[in-house]
Amino acid sequence: MIDLRLVRENPDLVRASQRARGADESAVDALLAADAARREAARRGDDLRGEQKAASQAVKKATPEERPAVLERAKALAAEVKQAEEAQREADAALREVQLRIPNVVHDDVPPGGEDDAVTLRTVGEVPTYDFPVRDHIEIGEALGAIDMERGAKVSGSRFYFLTGPGALLEFALAQLAISRAVAAGFTPVIAPALVKPSAMEGTGFLGEHDEEVYRIERDDLYLVGTSEVALAGMHANEVLDLSKGPKRYAGWSSCFRREAGSYGKDTRGIIRVHWFDKVEMFSFCAPEDAAAEHLRLLQWEEEFLQALELPYRVVDIAAGDLGTSAARKYDIEAWFPTQGTYRELTSTSDCTTFQARRLTIRYRDADGKNQTAATLNGTLCAIARTIACLLEVHQRADGSVHVPVALRPWLGGVEALTPGMTLVAPVPTA
Template identity: 65%
Template sequence: MIDLRLLREDPELIRASQRLRGESTELVDSLLRADEERRAATQRFEALRAEQRSIGKQVAKASGDERAALLARTKDLSQEVKAAEAANNEADQALRAAHLAVPNVVQGAPPGGEDDFIVLRTVGDLPEIEKPLDHLEIGEALRAIDTERGAKVSGSRFYFLTGVGALLQLGMLQLAIQQAVEHGFTPTITPTLVRPEAMEGTGYLGAHASEVYHLPADDLYLVGTSEVALAAYHSNEIIDLSNGPARFAGWSSCYRREAGSHGKDVRGILRVHQFDKVEMYSFCKPEDATEEHQRLLAMEEEMLAKVEIPYRVIDVAAGDLGTSAVRKFDCEAWVPSQSRYREVTSTSNTTTFQARRLNVRYRDEDGKPQTAATLNGTLATTRWLIPILENHQLPDGSVRVPKALQPFLGGREILEPSR
């Protein structure tokens, strides 16, 4: 959630951010009203409580008519305090609801919607493939991907990775973990079921609630990214950032309902309900967040170079940012069968938005607790198999294995289709 002090000092800044996102400024006005009403309710409750305590002390010293008057006032005050406390609690709840509804304040992102991104750079040469097969044709020939049996067992948008397909994914994710460890990240295998406060704390129960799987009997949510569990890992804690950011690399299965994507990217494994991912997550001081964002982006580009696929880096427009992000960079890999770039990584700076919701703090130089900043970024995921298979395909249907992945496939340099 945003800093209420910023809202009080510069509400127009928050309204401008909402306009950049293409969202209603009424949410800002509602939050301002809720903040004012909560402060007024708190002041009344505290004033009545103070009067109640003062009269309590006076009664002990009073006598006669004065004592009777004080006792009568005490009786009236008791009801007033009870009503004021209820009003204060109600105002607190209204403020929290209004607070949760306002997205983070955009910082530096270009204006516009999904198609208004800015290309920052393009890396790598596009392969010359006369008639490229798509990843599913290649995967089926290699007996690496089986969507037919995935649908039979679990329904549409499910799949099996078998044989070299499983080895490719495991190798890619292990390569990502190795790189993360080399850069000082703590490798972490995270829970994939989380409590509502973890999901809400990361901003996934607002505009993105329709994407989330919920288990009502247990009131638990299946995560769409290990970001959720990693963000909540230090909830309600004061962490040590005196030696720099605390960095984690979380490996987990991820689940997304893909609500609203009916008929979109239904072929293959581009848009699926379940996949695996290694996600980077950093806790840092707010003043270090911009630099840390560039660090995560560099990590993603390093991994893409290792699997030898051409890509571009885009600065995502404000209207396409998630609730928590103030700025996001995507890496999009070239997909030969589609003659276009498709997203394979995202890294977002969420500043203090998630940490404020989850109460993650650190101590400043004066020892005073301050809200931490958080950032996240994809280091490898199942979707990467698409550009890996397609960009490294050979005319006879075989696939060249990127050198960095060869050790994970028994040293094989070429994957040959089953005859």
């Protein structure tokens, strides 16, 4: 939720952010008007309560002759106070409704434009070349007995799949590698709920313009999350955190569900864009002044993970018009997909400043012991299905086998390659 004080003190900054996003500038004026109406309603309520208190005192001091008139005035004031309190509740609700419509204020350095205007910051690793016809991840996965799209569709419909044999082991290996690296970096591992209340979805900014992408369980008024960011943020709703020793970091594993309502006809083949996948998500709570540095740390950990998987990638700074509601800045890491001849998003990290924490009432005590709104940040360490797709394509060999990156081998029984018809080896934990 946007900071009302910022809107009052610097409305032009918020208008500029709205323009950069391609959003409605008039929403800022509507918010200012709603804020003024709420403050006026609160002032009137306070004034009437003051009069009511004075009238109550007057009743005690009134003479028998004065008492009927004074009582009548006190009774009228009680009715007016009740009306004023109802008006204040309505004004509060109207303010919140308008406030929820305005997305986070973008950072000054965010590139202008939309989806096609992201700025490439750096490219890491060499794009591989092959002396044989490259196959896509589905052809490779089917030959390995790792992916079964046909039966996934039979059981659940389009954009669903089975991971079998080496595909299932790859999922577990990637999850283990991601979690182990996150723990080594100081994150607390969390198995997060995939079903959450509406308050958690609204608090993290995934309702409103995003609700078409969300699965809702109407009977129980619960939502299936598209990322464990939702549960991790909501975990500390209405709490005061101890950030005296630095950011509070979690690495959450959960299944993720997305309707992909706006992607008809896109990526219909394979497991790049699916309705369900598993993911390891990094999430940080920190003081607002530490958020920019924490954002770069999350990005660094994402890069190190892709380097461990021996995948070529590029880092892009997402343009203002392509940012989600809660993000003030977002970096994507796009890995190379040989059969598409381009880079595709594999991970991302967003600085949400105090936007989500204000909605969820997540605070911390500053050096003076005063409660302040915390900042929240998130970063995907491994979206497993899409990462498997990339691994199979980048590391394919002419004989149909797939090179296993060194970092993954301890979680795959030490095998150096996945081969069609191979005998599965039980994973061996690291010493």
